[in-house]
Amino acid sequence: MAGSGKLHLRLDSDPLLIVQDLVVQYKVNRKSFVSAVAGISFDVLRGETLAIVGESGCGKSTLGKAIMQLPRPQGGTVVLDGVDITALDGNDLRDVRPKVQMIFQDAISSLDPRLQVKNIIDEPLKVWKKGTAAERSVKVDNLLNSVGLDPVVVRDRRAYEFSGGQCQRISIARAIALDPVLLVCDEPVSALDVSIQAQILNLLQDMKEKLGLTIIFISHDLAVVKAVSSRVLVMYLGKICEVASPDDLYARAAHPYSRALIAAVPIPNPDVIVKRISVDGEPPSPVNPPSGCRFRTRCASASERCATEEPQLQEVGLGHFVACHHPVTN
Secondary structure, eight states: OOBBOOTTOOGGGOOSEEEEEEEEEEEOSSSOEEEEEEEEEEEEOTTOEEEEEOSTTSSHHHHHHHHTTSSOOSEEEEEETTEEGGGOOHHHHHHHGGGEEEEOSOTTTTSOTTSBHHHHHHHHHHHTTOSOHHHHHHHHHHHHHHTTOOHHHHTTSBGGGSOHHHHHHHHHHHHTTTOOSEEEEESTTTTSOHHHHHHHHHHHHHHHHHHTOEEEEEESOHHHHHHHOSEEEEEETTEEEEEEOHHHHHHHOOSHHHHHHHHTSOOSOTTSOOOOOOOOSOOOOTTSOOSSOTTGGGOTTOOHHHHHSOOBOEEEETTEEEOOSSOOOO
16 A cells, blocks of 8 residues: 555646645654655645545644645645745745645644634734724624624633634634635544534535635544545555545545445444454554555555555546555455
């Protein structure tokens, strides 16, 4: 699994975001480092929702932050709306930042507990000098209304007075305040109750249609991903293993790891017989990943070739790509 390649890129379709050969490394000590993102390439078309899925520690959140240059990647390029933002620095990079905003996983921790809600949402507008104080106050109220919160009740209170779902709504209002073109959502509903998850997902979909947003949706919940995404990218240990539409991925997953993830999704119907696919062993250390295919130590189909040759993304169906020497064909 976990491989490289650029066969899946749609450069002739004028994508909003093009990421190529992105590398993010964290130093462990003087001699070793973790490759959290190891040479990943993908694109996102305008108006699309790309879901990035995988188990904890596979590099999803690091990838989302690296797109925003937080932290700056050690290699590769990130081209946003025709501008290579990895080549920018100082004020040039700062001028691009309003175009891409992020919604964080822990909504409560991402909001300053000392500030009133009106100041949390007003802060980006104030920093970027968007209107007078009166005009910004009106916009703050409009943003709160747009995410389903009553400004009269909410604006003068602080984040710790609200539930997780309400804090996530405040986070969304803050994220869209500067009219971004790209929204990176890092597991925005994983810490919420199921009923609240549905409300936040519906809100994000409404915001996408109303504002013309392009979304990168990071999640480990494949059931949620199927409902919100137009394309899915599956990651394992810093690499891409499969890229497909959600319908294709669920019906015809070609990578053993993808099939195991999908088989683990619970189905609320006792009459449906689900074939479980087990993945043996623990994920290998990202400090010393396996040679060749990074999934081979846990894959029942692994061969000698998997240990010596890193798989490249290959097309197994229309718009369906997999990095595997032994893809599963239905």
